[in-house]
Amino acid sequence: MFRRRLAPLGAFAFFAAAITTSAACGSNGDSTIGNGTDDAGAGTGDDASGGSTSDSGTQHVGTENDGGGGDGSSSTTSYPIKHVVVIVKENHTFDNYFGSFPGAEGTTTAKTKTRGMIPVPHAPDRTPRDMCHAHSCGITDLNGGAMDGWDDNAGTTMNGDDLAYAQYQESDIPNYWQYARKFALGDHFFANAISPSFPGHMFTLAAQSGWATGNPGVDYTHPFWGCDQAKGTVVDVQDQTTCTTKQVFPCFDIPAIPDILPAGTKWKFYGSNFYVFGQVWSMFNGVDKIRNGPLWSNVVNESNFDSDIKNGTLPDVTWLVDQDLSSEHPNVGGVCAGENWTVGHINALMNSKYWKDTAILFTMDDFGGWYDHVKPPRQYGCDPKDPYGLGFRLPLIIISPYAKPGFVFKEVSEQASIAAFIEKIFHAKGTLHDLDPAAQDKQANDLLNAFDFNQKPLAPLPLATRTCL
DSSP states (O other): OOOOSSSSHHHHHHHHHHHSOOOSOOOOOOSBOTTOOOOTTSOOSOOTTOOOOOOSSOOOOOOOOOOOTTOSOOOOOSSSOOEEEEEEEOSOOHHHHHTTOTTSSOOSEEEETTTEEEEOOBOOSSOSSOOOOSHHHHHHHHGGGTOOOGGGSTTSOSTTOOGGGOBOOTTTSHHHHHHHHHSEEESSEEOSSSSOHHHHHHHHHHSOOTTBOSOOOOBTTBOSSSTTSOTTOOEEEEOTTTOOEEEEOSOBOOOOHHHHSOTTOOEEEEEOOTTTOSSOOOGGGGBHHHHTSGGGGGEEETHHHHHHHHHTOOOSEEEEEOOSTTSOOTTTSOHHHHHHHHHHHHHHHHTSGGGGGEEEEEEESSOTTOOOOSOOSOOBSSOTTSOOBOOOBOOEEEESTTBOTTEEEOSOEETHHHHHHHHHHTTOSSOHHHHOTTOOTTTSOOOGGGBOTTSOOOOOOOOOOOOOO
């Protein structure tokens, strides 16, 4: 069993649940779905290079951000988007969440090496176990691009349940499907690394992870990954010069998105604390200059997200990440409870003045061991037989007044596209790749073709949370 950030996490989740109130949760086709229409200027097809071909309409010039009046934002942008919110949940592939979504590249069968094509089963709200999502297991799953190696990993199936191949249906995550139907859904959004959570979360902040391929070890006295861990803690990295695996302390001297934001652009990371710890979990903990500098004060508890919206102090760029029982991580919390957590925070934003100029990017940190049938379109790293990335497809929901309505965004994109998008929206003077060639943002798709900045802005879609069994 592959363990994550707090060992043993299953035991801790039980402990956390005991001291907190239980969550209230007892095919190919046209790229436009529902009642929405596809803007003719959108890029179509898969661009295997991930190129940034941003022809999504004429930009609105001169709509400066009104940073006064107590608003926490202060940047100037020629796009109508003034706030970007990045929501990162845990451990699901695109097929696992949207394999049967109309118009998306999904599947109702799974390819195996020895059993041929099998029907995908229905995934349970709470899974009975975690599945291996270490780098080595991902390489096995990939099987040289054949996409049929899952059966070779322990835990893929037990007592014939074929859990790793299972999918959720619209009835299981109806609000995520409503967002995807109303706004835009990316069906070719890939993890940057074939890896578990540590590298995946780092990519959403820095467009790289220092070539880390795994998770650091943890203990209860130092429960948070990164610079705060005990001396002697290590994480595996793929050395790109010698092409060997090395072990280093998980505190990296790398640039992150705050380094390329224009002067005056404000940011925060809203995270959770496993209910009982004073410190907030954030992968900025693994970025030395942020964890050990004054910017660490920008890392706050996720409860501040709604209050900052209410108080009119939401920064320009924010990350919203849960690591508790609402993370949607298999064998930790249910997807219903996790969806409710997400919907609650999005409702707060949609019911505020910020909706009119916000783009929300909802995605996952890694594949979680679940099946996905689409071969990653490019490989990079020093060893073609043991590629660093790209990893497997992840869900990407793009929620904004300017998202193309009912649109399936089919261009190849990746976790580094988050940085590329933020750089374009806020007119960064350079890229993270310019500061460190390991960063993947310069070549990444910037996601702008999922937007139409000239359309009539879409109305908000506040949704009801559900009672979960």
